[in-house]
Amino acid sequence: MSTAVPLVHLEDVRKIYRVGDQEIRALNGINLRIDAGEFVSIIGPSGSGKSTLMHLLGCLDTPTTGRMEICGNDLSRASQNTLAAVRNREIGFVFQSFNLLGKLNVVKNIELPLVYAGVPAAERRRRAEKAACDVGLGDRLSNRPVQLSGGQCQRVAIARALVNNPQIVFGDEPTGNLDSAMGVLILEMFKDLNAAGKTIVLVTHDPDIAAVSKRVIEIRDGIIQREYAP
Amino acid sequence: MNLAVAFQTGLLEIGAHKFRSFLSMLGIVLGVSSLVSTLALTTGIERGTRAFMQQVGGLEFVSVVDKEISSRMYDFANLSPGRTLRDAYAIRLASPLISHVSPELGFGAVVAGGGHSDRKQVLGVFPDHFTVARHELLAGRFLCDLDIERAARCVVIGNTICQILWPNDKPPDIVGRTIQINDRPFAVVGVFPKYERESDKRSKVASGKKTFYRRAKKVYDPFGGKNESVLIPFSTMFYEFRSGAFPLDSMDSVRIGRLTLRVGDLSKFRPALDSVRAALNVTHRGVDDYDLDTREEWFDRMEASIRATRLSGGLIATISLVVGGIGIMNIMLASISERVREIGIRLAIGARGSDIFIQIIVESVTIAFIGGLLGIVAAFGLIKVLELIAPSENSPVMTLGAVGFSVLFAILAGFISGIYPALRASRLNPIAALRYE
Numbered sequence: 001m002s003t004a005v006p007l008v009h010l011e012d013v014r015k016i017y018r019v020g021d022q023e024i025r026a027l028n029g030i031n032l033r034i035d036a037g038e039f040v041s042i043i044g045p046s047g048s049g050k051s052t053l054m055h056l057l058g059c060l061d062t063p064t065t066g067r068m069e070i071c072g073n074d075l076s077r078a079s080q081n082t083l084a085a086v087r088n089r090e091i092g093f094v095f096q097s098f099n100l101l102g103k104l105n106v107v108k109n110i111e112l113p114l115v116y117a118g119v120p121a122a123e124r125r126r127r128a129e130k131a132a133c134d135v136g137l138g139d140r141l142s143n144r145p146v147q148l149s150g151g152q153c154q155r156v157a158i159a160r161a162l163v164n165n166p167q168i169v170f171g172d173e174p175t176g177n178l179d180s181a182m183g184v185l186i187l188e189m190f191k192d193l194n195a196a197g198k199t200i201v202l203v204t205h206d207p208d209i210a211a212v213s214k215r216v217i218e219i220r221d222g223i224i225q226r227e228y229a230p
Numbered sequence: 231m232n233l234a235v236a237f238q239t240g241l242l243e244i245g246a247h248k249f250r251s252f253l254s255m256l257g258i259v260l261g262v263s264s265l266v267s268t269l270a271l272t273t274g275i276e277r278g279t280r281a282f283m284q285q286v287g288g289l290e291f292v293s294v295v296d297k298e299i300s301s302r303m304y305d306f307a308n309l310s311p312g313r314t315l316r317d318a319y320a321i322r323l324a325s326p327l328i329s330h331v332s333p334e335l336g337f338g339a340v341v342a343g344g345g346h347s348d349r350k351q352v353l354g355v356f357p358d359h360f361t362v363a364r365h366e367l368l369a370g371r372f373l374c375d376l377d378i379e380r381a382a383r384c385v386v387i388g389n390t391i392c393q394i395l396w397p398n399d400k401p402p403d404i405v406g407r408t409i410q411i412n413d414r415p416f417a418v419v420g421v422f423p424k425y426e427r428e429s430d431k432r433s434k435v436a437s438g439k440k441t442f443y444r445r446a447k448k449v450y451d452p453f454g455g456k457n458e459s460v461l462i463p464f465s466t467m468f469y470e471f472r473s474g475a476f477p478l479d480s481m482d483s484v485r486i487g488r489l490t491l492r493v494g495d496l497s498k499f500r501p502a503l504d505s506v507r508a509a510l511n512v513t514h515r516g517v518d519d520y521d522l523d524t525r526e527e528w529f530d531r532m533e534a535s536i537r538a539t540r541l542s543g544g545l546i547a548t549i550s551l552v553v554g555g556i557g558i559m560n561i562m563l564a565s566i567s568e569r570v571r572e573i574g575i576r577l578a579i580g581a582r583g584s585d586i587f588i589q590i591i592v593e594s595v596t597i598a599f600i601g602g603l604l605g606i607v608a609a610f611g612l613i614k615v616l617e618l619i620a621p622s623e624n625s626p627v628m629t630l631g632a633v634g635f636s637v638l639f640a641i642l643a644g645f646i647s648g649i650y651p652a653l654r655a656s657r658l659n660p661i662a663a664l665r666y667e
Binding site for chain 2 (some may be wrong): 060080081088089095096099113115118160
């Protein structure tokens with residue numbers, strides 16, 4: 001039994017979608033605990049429920065039934081505003097398609113979470129610039145995303161995910177849109193982050209990518225089928 | 231999310247779609263410019279009307295007129311001495327609320343001088359007449375108390391009379407010359423300037439500059455009578471021209487023509503009229519053969535027509551602002567459905583629904599505000615064009631209040647039309663919005 005603080009605690013979590021008369025059980029009783037400092041991968045084929053699980057873990061949604069605690073907040077029945085606040089403070093997202101705002105330059109993109117956290121402008125700028133330098137983009141601060149390569153975009157996204165100093169960083173197929181060399185580089189960054197103490201959760205369909213983590217959770221048909229250390 | 235950032239984002243969004251934003255602003259631009267110019271026009275008309283009201287004596291002007299006596303008084307009609315100088319004395323003594331009392335004694339006479347002559351109405355007046363009739367002096371002096379006491383043969387004449395008698399001389403030079411009234415010599419001690427309406431002055435200036443606009447026919451001139459004044463002391467009038475007509479009358483008991491008054495303080499208008507009635511009731515021995523004619527009704531009608539103009543203009547402007555608001559709503563709806571993914575990203579990194587709501591509202595208000603500013607610029611141009619087309623009309627007056635009101639109204643239109651799109655945007659599901667392509 002680990003003595004570490006549980007960052008994620010799921011108890012018999014189910015997510016059921018209703019499409020017309022049909023009931024789709026996307027998650028069918030998940031029990032999961034992730035502690036601080038872990039590096040976890042969630043893998044599974046498409047339709048397995050891994051995206052739904054990530055949406056729950058990322059506080060984008062609430063479960064239909066079951067108990068969900070993220071970073072000490074019971075979010076089983078949380079309102080959209082509570083979810084937004086937890087997302088903002090505790091969670092950083094890195095998406096497959098970067099999801100940067102094309103109209104904003106690198107610094108402004110990285111600043112966004114701080115804007116919604118209510119951080120004053122000068123402090124925002126300082127922290128965003130520091131985050132950009134940390135991912136090695138100190139010289140591209142005023143570039144727009146279209147002027148950057150895919151790998152650079154993903155580094156901006158990582159900087160954005162980290163700028164609010166969240167407890168968990170989620171990567172949703174973070175290397176899916178990158179060539180393999182760049183993918184390796186990005187995975188290295190995740191590894192370094194984990195080594196520095198961040199909790200990382202990767203969602204992927206690729207066992208090779210999952211292999212960089214310390215704990216792999218395989219999902220199929222809405223339940224955890226097996227769990228192993230690579 | 232703070233407003234400054236929302237405003238910045240809004241400007242960025244507007245800048246990214248300049249033409250589309252301009253189109254959506256157009257309605258607001260038209261609405262605000264029509265609102266501002268309508269307000270300016272009506273303010274101009276109002277100022278012109280008020281200036282005219284002041285010129286003709288203002289609301290303070292009251293005149294004592296004859297009235298058909300009521301049937302129950304019919305038998306006592308002869309008791310009343312009618313309108314006489316005694317009324318004027320009584321009012322002056324009894325009513326401190328009346329600042330000036332001007333009795334007049336009129337007489338049609340031949341006025342001659344400079345080789346010309348014409349039949350004109352000559353008035354015998356008191357010094358108060360100058361204030362009550364709102365005269366100004368071009369040169370010389372007005373009649374004074376000493377003229378009354380000595381029944382001096384002096385006269386003050388209007389501009390038109392000067393033109394008739396000495397068409398080639400400037401009116402100020404006429405002071406000191408002698409004119410004949412029914413062959414009796416009178417010294418001209420003062421000359422009045424030419425009284426005219428502001429609009430007539432302007433049309434003269436305009437037609438002097440440009441020839442395409444000219445008043446074709448002679449129209450009613452409210453100052454015609456004033457310009458034809460031939461004013462002599464009341465006492466002179468009585469002794470020189472009127473005493474022979476009614477040998478039994480003294481100056482005090484002769485029936486006078488007009489009796490006009492000026493109320494000192496408009497806030498005490500009603501009490502002033504009451505005190506005048508009380509005084510007249512005594513001098514007329516209780517016979518109600520007099521009435522007080524005020525300009526209240528006339529002025530009220532003018533005010534009402536100003537209000538009507540303003541209301542109809544305001545209505546048109548309001549409708550176009552509403553149409554402009556609908557335009558903004560349309561564009562905002564198009565804009566958010568184009569930006570679903572962006573909104574999803576913002577939600578995913580911690581924006582609350584209210585943050586998105588504020589952002590959309592701020593954008594729509596910003597569009598409306600910029601549209602309002604452009605509208606004011608357009609209104610400036612519109613007013614210049616109006617002045618060019620009709621230079622003699624009351625010139626439009628743009629007040630800061632009207633401009634502020636119009637901009638506030640535009641902002642309100644932007645706010646209201648932003649509510650629905652903002653609500654839709656803020657209720658987006660983050661997951662669905664992120665997947666949206």
